[in-house]
Amino acid sequence: DQQVKQNSPSLSVQEGRISILNCDYTNSMFDYFLWYKKYPAEGPTFLISISSIKDKNEDGRFTVFLNKSAKHLSLHIVPSQPGDSAVYFCAASASYKLSFGAGTTVTVRA
């Protein structure tokens, strides 16, 4: 039973435009949400996070939005750059254990 879902396996975006990645969850006990970025043949690296007491967190080009009532979060990347081409995993935490979505592969076109 997958508790964290990323329904879009892939996303293609033009360089300079906005990338929007979506994530839905089912467990209302999740209290901390993270996005990880993964390049081929490397491990996931932490990108940005948000606590359940907030609805927005921003770090440079990356912004994460949380809608608790809808159990939905999204990651906005503005502007998208070629180096952003990677797999992005949404993760949610309860009692310090992470549940991951299946990932969204982002391709930034020149």
Added chain:
Amino acid sequence: NAGVTQTPKFQVLKTGQSMTLQCAQDMNHNSMYWYRQDPGMGLRLIYYSASEGTTDKGEVPNGYNVSRLNKREFSLRLESAAPSQTSVYFCASEQGNQPQHFGDGTRLSIL
């Protein structure tokens, strides 16, 4: 600045063989984790260790054992490998409520 180091990076086994995947972190983190990643699925937790001397099952522990050798090292053992255990295995470490740091993975194929 190594972070989390996993060995080996690649391995091919025959069904029934045993193998230990090694993981070491140099960040003095208390908690360590083992995940597997399969195509079309997110990372799934196999086992974790909240602190030196303790280990607990995660979501998919069957067919695996772990040892928290000391604060730095957390190994994952397959006693009798099966084709269903073909996967990419990631080790991670964490301190407090900070984000987990991951190694670069071990790609394991079982024939």
